[in-house]
Amino acid sequence: MDFIGDSITAGDGILGRTRDWGRNFDASLTFLFQLAELLQADYRIWAFGGARGEHLVSQLPTVPAEPGGVTPDLTFINVGANNRSTDSMQYRVLMSQLLRQVFSAHPQTRVVLLNFFRMTPNRLPILQELARTYLPGTVRCFDARACLVGYSDGGVHPDPESHARLAKALAAFVREEFPEAQRSLDPIASAHGDE
Numbered sequence: 001m002d003f004i005g006d007s008i009t010a011g012d013g014i015l016g017r018t019r020d021w022g023r024n025f026d027a028s029l030t031f032l033f034q035l036a037e038l039l040q041a042d043y044r045i046w047a048f049g050g051a052r053g054e055h056l057v058s059q060l061p062t063v064p065a066e067p068g069g070v071t072p073d074l075t076f077i078n079v080g081a082n083n084r085s086t087d088s089m090q091y092r093v094l095m096s097q098l099l100r101q102v103f104s105a106h107p108q109t110r111v112v113l114l115n116f117f118r119m120t121p122n123r124l125p126i127l128q129e130l131a132r133t134y135l136p137g138t139v140r141c142f143d144a145r146a147c148l149v150g151y152s153d154g155g156v157h158p159d160p161e162s163h164a165r166l167a168k169a170l171a172a173f174v175r176e177e178f179p180e181a182q183r184s185l186d187p188i189a190s191a192h193g194d195e
Contacts, residue, residue, distance in 0.1 A: 001043045002109070003032040004056055004102070005078035008117055009047035013157035024153075029160045031116070031147075032076065034167030039174060044072070053079045053086075053094040060101050074178060075102055075109045076170075078144075081117035081156075092126050099130065099139065110137065110178060116144035116158060116166060142173060 003009050011027035027033055027045070036043040046060060056079060077098065086094065095113075102111060113127040124143055131139040147166040150159040158166075 001041050002072040002075040003045050005047040006051040007049035009078045012049040013153050017153035031163040031166040035170050038171040057097050071106050072109050075111045078114040078116050080123050111139045113141045114144050
Protein backbone atom coordinates (compact mmCIF):
# COMPACT_ATOMS: atom_id res chain seq x y z
CA MET A 1 0.00 0.00 0.00
CA ASP A 2 1.10 3.55 -0.69
CA PHE A 3 0.07 6.49 1.47
CA ILE A 4 0.29 10.02 0.07
CA GLY A 5 -0.32 13.03 2.28
CA ASP A 6 0.86 15.72 4.63
CA SER A 7 1.76 15.86 8.33
CA ILE A 8 -1.44 14.07 9.34
CA THR A 9 -0.39 11.07 7.26
CA ALA A 10 3.27 11.26 8.32
CA GLY A 11 2.46 11.38 12.05
CA ASP A 12 3.82 14.89 12.68
CA GLY A 13 1.99 16.57 15.56
CA ILE A 14 0.17 13.41 16.58
CA LEU A 15 1.48 13.82 20.16
CA GLY A 16 0.90 17.56 20.34
CA ARG A 17 2.75 20.68 19.35
CA THR A 18 5.77 21.80 21.33
CA ARG A 19 9.02 23.54 20.42
CA ASP A 20 10.70 20.13 20.27
CA TRP A 21 9.06 18.79 17.10
CA GLY A 22 10.72 15.40 17.55
CA ARG A 23 8.60 14.82 20.67
CA ASN A 24 5.42 15.49 18.67
CA PHE A 25 6.03 12.79 16.06
CA ASP A 26 5.22 9.08 16.20
CA ALA A 27 4.48 7.33 12.91
CA SER A 28 3.56 4.11 14.76
CA LEU A 29 0.40 5.83 16.06
CA THR A 30 -0.84 6.82 12.60
CA PHE A 31 -3.79 5.24 10.85
CA LEU A 32 -1.54 3.99 8.06
CA PHE A 33 0.84 2.06 10.30
CA GLN A 34 -2.09 0.52 12.18
CA LEU A 35 -3.94 -0.27 8.94
CA ALA A 36 -0.87 -2.03 7.54
CA GLU A 37 -0.65 -4.05 10.76
CA LEU A 38 -4.34 -4.98 10.64
CA LEU A 39 -4.08 -6.08 6.99
CA GLN A 40 -0.59 -7.58 7.39
CA ALA A 41 0.52 -5.49 4.42
CA ASP A 42 3.72 -3.80 3.33
CA TYR A 43 3.51 -0.05 2.87
CA ARG A 44 5.33 3.09 1.72
CA ILE A 45 4.77 6.66 2.86
CA TRP A 46 4.97 9.69 0.56
CA ALA A 47 4.01 12.27 3.17
CA PHE A 48 5.63 15.49 4.32
CA GLY A 49 4.78 17.88 7.12
CA GLY A 50 3.22 21.06 5.73
CA ALA A 51 2.86 19.56 2.25
CA ARG A 52 0.34 21.12 -0.05
CA GLY A 53 -1.02 19.17 -2.98
CA GLU A 54 1.26 20.94 -5.44
CA HIS A 55 4.31 19.88 -3.39
CA LEU A 56 3.23 16.26 -3.57
CA VAL A 57 2.67 16.48 -7.33
CA SER A 58 6.26 17.70 -7.70
CA GLN A 59 7.65 14.90 -5.46
CA LEU A 60 5.84 11.80 -6.71
CA PRO A 61 7.27 9.50 -9.40
CA THR A 62 5.83 10.08 -12.87
CA VAL A 63 7.04 6.98 -14.71
CA PRO A 64 5.80 3.40 -14.40
CA ALA A 65 7.64 1.12 -12.03
CA GLU A 66 10.40 -0.97 -13.59
CA PRO A 67 9.42 -4.55 -14.47
CA GLY A 68 9.50 -6.45 -11.20
CA GLY A 69 9.36 -3.15 -9.26
CA VAL A 70 6.97 -2.39 -6.44
CA THR A 71 3.44 -1.51 -7.52
CA PRO A 72 0.93 -0.81 -4.77
CA ASP A 73 -2.37 -2.67 -4.79
CA LEU A 74 -3.94 0.28 -2.99
CA THR A 75 -2.98 3.95 -2.77
CA PHE A 76 -4.49 6.18 -0.07
CA ILE A 77 -4.42 9.95 -0.64
CA ASN A 78 -5.07 12.42 2.18
CA VAL A 79 -4.45 15.91 0.78
CA GLY A 80 -6.20 19.15 1.59
CA ALA A 81 -5.51 20.31 5.13
CA ASN A 82 -2.81 22.67 3.83
CA ASN A 83 -4.86 23.68 0.79
CA ARG A 84 -7.71 25.32 2.69
CA SER A 85 -7.15 28.65 0.90
CA THR A 86 -7.13 27.01 -2.55
CA ASP A 87 -10.39 27.70 -4.37
CA SER A 88 -12.56 24.76 -5.41
CA MET A 89 -11.60 24.83 -9.10
CA GLN A 90 -7.87 24.94 -8.31
CA TYR A 91 -8.25 22.13 -5.78
CA ARG A 92 -10.06 19.98 -8.33
CA VAL A 93 -7.31 20.60 -10.93
CA LEU A 94 -4.65 19.82 -8.33
CA MET A 95 -6.26 16.55 -7.26
CA SER A 96 -6.78 15.58 -10.92
CA GLN A 97 -3.06 16.08 -11.52
CA LEU A 98 -2.21 14.01 -8.47
CA LEU A 99 -4.46 11.16 -9.59
CA ARG A 100 -3.05 11.23 -13.14
CA GLN A 101 0.43 11.09 -11.71
CA VAL A 102 -0.37 8.14 -9.43
CA PHE A 103 -1.94 6.19 -12.32
CA SER A 104 0.90 7.12 -14.65
CA ALA A 105 3.38 5.51 -12.26
CA HIS A 106 1.08 2.65 -11.15
CA PRO A 107 -1.70 1.99 -13.71
CA GLN A 108 -3.04 -1.07 -11.83
CA THR A 109 -3.39 0.50 -8.38
CA ARG A 110 -6.76 1.34 -6.84
CA VAL A 111 -7.04 4.69 -5.06
CA VAL A 112 -8.88 5.73 -1.91
CA LEU A 113 -9.33 9.48 -1.50
CA LEU A 114 -9.53 10.39 2.19
CA ASN A 115 -10.59 13.55 3.92
CA PHE A 116 -9.10 12.91 7.34
CA PHE A 117 -8.86 16.56 8.32
CA ARG A 118 -11.15 19.38 9.34
CA MET A 119 -12.71 20.23 5.99
CA THR A 120 -13.30 23.93 5.65
CA PRO A 121 -14.28 24.26 2.90
CA ASN A 122 -15.85 20.85 2.43
CA ARG A 123 -13.84 19.05 -0.27
CA LEU A 124 -15.81 15.78 -0.24
CA PRO A 125 -18.09 16.72 -3.21
CA ILE A 126 -15.01 17.45 -5.36
CA LEU A 127 -13.37 14.16 -4.37
CA GLN A 128 -16.58 12.25 -5.13
CA GLU A 129 -16.91 13.97 -8.50
CA LEU A 130 -13.32 13.06 -9.39
CA ALA A 131 -13.88 9.44 -8.35
CA ARG A 132 -16.85 9.21 -10.74
CA THR A 133 -14.63 10.15 -13.70
CA TYR A 134 -12.76 6.83 -13.37
CA LEU A 135 -13.91 3.30 -14.08
CA PRO A 136 -16.04 1.89 -11.23
CA GLY A 137 -13.90 0.53 -8.40
CA THR A 138 -10.77 2.37 -9.54
CA VAL A 139 -11.08 5.44 -7.29
CA ARG A 140 -13.16 5.46 -4.12
CA CYS A 141 -13.79 8.12 -1.50
CA PHE A 142 -13.79 7.53 2.22
CA ASP A 143 -15.32 10.17 4.48
CA ALA A 144 -13.11 9.86 7.53
CA ARG A 145 -14.73 12.66 9.53
CA ALA A 146 -16.72 10.16 11.60
CA CYS A 147 -13.39 8.91 12.97
CA LEU A 148 -12.33 12.35 14.20
CA VAL A 149 -12.96 12.25 17.93
CA GLY A 150 -10.21 14.62 19.09
CA TYR A 151 -7.15 16.60 18.17
CA SER A 152 -3.67 16.52 19.62
CA ASP A 153 -2.90 20.20 19.23
CA GLY A 154 -5.96 22.39 19.35
CA GLY A 155 -7.78 21.38 16.19
CA VAL A 156 -5.07 20.73 13.59
CA HIS A 157 -3.77 17.15 13.88
CA PRO A 158 -6.12 14.27 14.74
CA ASP A 159 -5.20 12.55 18.00
CA PRO A 160 -4.04 8.92 18.37
CA GLU A 161 -7.58 7.70 19.13
CA SER A 162 -8.85 9.24 15.86
CA HIS A 163 -6.06 7.50 13.95
CA ALA A 164 -6.86 4.17 15.63
CA ARG A 165 -10.54 4.49 14.74
CA LEU A 166 -9.70 5.35 11.14
CA ALA A 167 -7.38 2.35 10.85
CA LYS A 168 -10.15 -0.01 11.98
CA ALA A 169 -12.73 1.63 9.71
CA LEU A 170 -10.39 1.47 6.70
CA ALA A 171 -9.54 -2.17 7.38
CA ALA A 172 -13.25 -3.03 7.22
CA PHE A 173 -13.64 -0.85 4.11
CA VAL A 174 -10.75 -2.56 2.30
CA ARG A 175 -12.03 -6.04 3.19
CA GLU A 176 -15.48 -5.19 1.87
CA GLU A 177 -14.68 -2.99 -1.14
CA PHE A 178 -11.39 -4.52 -2.32
CA PRO A 179 -11.50 -8.25 -1.50
CA GLU A 180 -9.09 -9.05 -4.34
CA ALA A 181 -6.59 -6.53 -2.98
CA GLN A 182 -6.98 -7.99 0.51
CA ARG A 183 -5.99 -11.41 -0.84
CA SER A 184 -2.86 -10.00 -2.46
CA LEU A 185 -2.01 -7.93 0.62
CA ASP A 186 -2.29 -10.90 2.96
CA PRO A 187 1.07 -12.74 2.85
CA ILE A 188 -0.48 -16.03 4.00
CA ALA A 189 -3.18 -15.97 1.31
CA SER A 190 -0.61 -14.95 -1.30
CA ALA A 191 1.65 -17.86 -0.35
CA HIS A 192 -1.15 -20.43 -0.69
CA GLY A 193 -3.00 -18.86 -3.63
CA ASP A 194 -6.77 -18.72 -3.89
CA GLU A 195 -8.06 -21.86 -2.17
